[in-house]
Amino acid sequence: PYWNKHRSWEKQLFVVLSNCAIFRQFSSDDLYKFLHAMEIHLRYPDEFVVEEGEPGDSLFIILEGTLVFSTSQESVSTRTVGDIIDEHNVLWSSPRSYTMKAKDECVFAKLLRTDYINLCTRHNFYxxxxxxxxxxxxxxxxxxxxxxxxxxxxxxxxxxxxxxxxxxxxxxxxxxxxxxxxxxxxxxxxxxxxxxxxxxxxxxxxxxxxxxxxxxxxxxxxxxxxxx
Structure with a gap:
């Protein structure tokens, strides 16, 4: 898969992936393959991104805005630009332990577990x-x-x-x-x-x-x- 992105977003994503433990084995060229596979999503204030208990099948990286995490309707924390969320879910799927929604207008990148595994398999074969x-x-x-x-x-x-x-x-x-x-x-x-x-x-x-x-x-x- 290939999703077009602003150049500034690509730079942000490259820095975040480079510093994430599950991507450190990969070269710069490999990182760009993961980067290009990431979907871009927009949420407006109070719109949901994920809900507690649903399958965790992806990671997220915030490009603009802030996301709020809560459990049982109680605010737990917030994450903002440059944060990577739920990277473990591309290694093994587990239910989301929280609800996540936009605090303000928020843009984030999403990498599906299936795309991560597919690209890892190709990398290992090559x-x-x-x-x-x-x-x-x-x-x-x-x-x-x-x-x-x-x-x-x-x-x-x-x-x-x-x-x-x-x-x-x-x-x-x-x-x-x-x-x-x-x-x-x-x-x-x-x-x-x-x-x-x-x-x-x-x-x-x-x-x-x-x-x-x-x-x-x-x-x-x-x-x-x-x-x-």
Whole structure:
């Protein structure tokens, strides 16, 4: 699904989603897919958004105005611009524990649980296919069967490093190997009185496998040049 939105609303939504725990695993491009799937709704003063006890099948982000929460006709709290509401309901559906209505003219974005799950499923499928392709292109694994490539892809874990962060440190134990999915990193070796750069890794490169296979300390340091 795709819902057109004002540019200013898109910026608001991007900031809120970026800071929400259930979206932190996603890239900026992925966040925009969730953002574009969000419906935009308008409510006038005293109009209901949800009622206590009805199924919770979505989250909300307030773009303009204020929403009032109440239970048994008693006002409990208010939420305003930039607040995200009921994000847990896109993970598991549960009945609304309150009634929510507009205090003034209010505009909010709504993401349905079905759209969240659909986009998550597509994301996971794409990431798995991409990891398998990177593994297939690695010379070390070129003789490995498709079944074994798939098994390795399923146990890979995603890590992110900011620029200048050390990914591997010379001399430490080598218990894992890495595949660059994005960014660039440099390889440096330290001697008694010098440290020199020997090469760089880019998207698709596999590294760290020698120390892993031979059970030996890391022979070099790998440092992120850009975000990786």
């Amino acid at each position: 990431q798995r296919e991409r990891r398998q392709q990177l593994l297939r292109n690695a010379k070390l694994l070129e003789m490995m069967s498709a079944e074994n490539i798939a098994k390795i892809a399923d146990v890979l874990k995603v890590r992110a490093y900011p620029a200048n962060a050390k990914i591997i440190t010379q001399g430490e134990a080598g218990h894992e190997f890495f595949i660059m999915t994005a960014g660039e990193a440099k390889v440096t070796r330290r001697t008694a009185d010098d440290e020199q750069e020997h090469m760089r890794y880019k998207t698709g490169d596999l590294f760290g496998e020698v120390a892993l296979l031979k059970d030996m300390p890391r022979a070099a340091t790998v440092t992120a040049v850009t975000k990786v």
